[in-house]
Amino acid sequence: MSTLNEPRWLDQDEMAAWRGFVVASNLLNRRLERQLKDDSGLSHQQYEILVHLSAAPAGSLRMTELADKLVTSKSGLTYQVTQLERMGLVARRSCPSDVRGVIAELTDQGRETLRQAAPGHVALVRELLIDVLTREQLAVLAEGLGQVSARLRLDDTP
Amino acid sequence: MSTLNEPRWLDQDEMAAWRGFVVASNLLNRRLERQLKDDSGLSHQQYEILVHLSAAPAGSLRMTELADKLVTSKSGLTYQVTQLERMGLVARRSCPSDVRGVIAELTDQGRETLRQAAPGHVALVRELLIDVLTREQLAVLAEGLGQVSARLRLDDTP
DNA sequence: CTCCCGTTGTTCAAATTCGAACCAAGGTGT
DNA sequence: ACACCTTGGTTCGAATTTGAACAACGGGAG
Known part of the structure; x- marks a missing residue:
């Protein structure tokens, strides 16, 4: 054994998973960003704000x-909500x-804007991710990434 | 059948996979960004540039x-390479x-900077993603996201 | 009731990102 | 050789993101 604690590097499979994750994530974000901007004039972030509000009890949060749901910084959210307010899509209440x-x-x-933007967005997510994978792959993905997210939520809060 | 082509929305499993992907991706990037910046003064993007150069035949590309390997825009790369050049970590040749x-x-x-930064980064990737998943989950992830990436690489080029 | 500390949201400056425009050079067909 | 379309990189301006600093409030210990 080595006296110096050499880090455990990633083996081939682990590296493939990690690279796949990074690359797929970047490519996917790029495509979705482009599609949403061209199709509805929204950024992905703005679209997600609308989605989360729409899913909330009174359309408000x-x-x-x-910010928690979006996984973004407080200041970043302040900025984007201001943008959406200017567009008339969101209002601030006390x-x-x-x-x-x-x-x-x-x-x-x-x-209304969300209703119009959603179909195209969902179709692309389906075409590029969902429909590329089998039912089993999807299940494993959901399960695994759920665990990862949970793990991350924990030691991020403190 | 419906005369209006109602989009095929995501069912519960599909939504779980998609949300898991987005959330895990955001949380992971956030943590890695913070760790790298605190530990080595590098952004994740800069770190990846060093990694890809290091893996290339002559340490050069x-x-x-x-830009292809990094999945970023040309202008974005120009900017970051300039930054790394100022730090003395990368040089431009014709x-x-x-x-x-x-x-x-x-x-x-x-x-040398990469050699020093890598262990901490890899350790965190391992802690937050790799070691959270089973060997089977990792294999499915690698396989599935590989397909997705390949799919994305195709109709992105034109 | 106060004193303190954690929270909430905003503001600020700095860093980064992107796409469009651009210039210069390669390569092709005629 | 010439016109012409593609490629490779940079530059530019606009949009976005972030963390730190800030001000104001909430809420419990004593």
Whole structure:
């Protein structure tokens, strides 16, 4: 055995998985970004904000909750919500239970824009990711990446 | 059948896979970015440039080849190579066979910086992704995402 | 009731990213 | 040799992202 603690490098399979993840992630983001911008004038980030708001009980969420779901920085969210506000897709309301709180709320126009943007986006996700994989691969992917996400959520909070 | 072509939305499993991918990707990038910056003063992108150069035959690659491997824009690469050049980790040489060509070459200092940065980075990738998954999950991930990447490489070129 | 500390959201400067425009050079067909 | 389309890299301006600093509030220990 070595006296110096040589790191455990990635073997061929591990490297393939890691590279695959990085490359697929970059390529996918690129394509989706392009499609959404061309098709609806939205960035992927903006689209996801609309999605999360739309899925929320009253079409509205606290800024912090939204930032958590999006996995982005607070300042980044502030910026994007301001952009969406200018576009008339989202409105800011103050939170009743907490004076400091700000609630982002989907406007009618925001809902309509999302309704129009969603089909094209989903179709592309399907074409580039979902339909490329078998049912089994999808299941394993969901399971595995769920674990990874959970793991990451934990020691990120502190 | 419906006369209007209603899009095929994602079912629960498909959505889980897709969300898992997006969330894991964002969280992972965030953590790696932080670790690399704190530990070695490099961005993930800069680190990857060093890695790809280091893996190349003579520690050098044409700009375009490098951009392909990194999955980034040409202008983005120009910027980052300039940064690395300022740090003394990469040098630009002109290409013998093509006057227009520019070759990015790893310097000794660049090699040393990479040698020092790699263990911590690999350890984190292992901790957050590789070691969280089973051997089977890793294999499926590599296989599946390889297919996805291949699919994306194809209709992206035109 | 206060004193403190954690939270919430914004602002700020700096770094990065992208696409479009651009210049210069390669390669091809005639 | 010549016109012409593609390639390779850089430059430019606009948009985005981030972490740190900040101000104001919430909430519990004493």
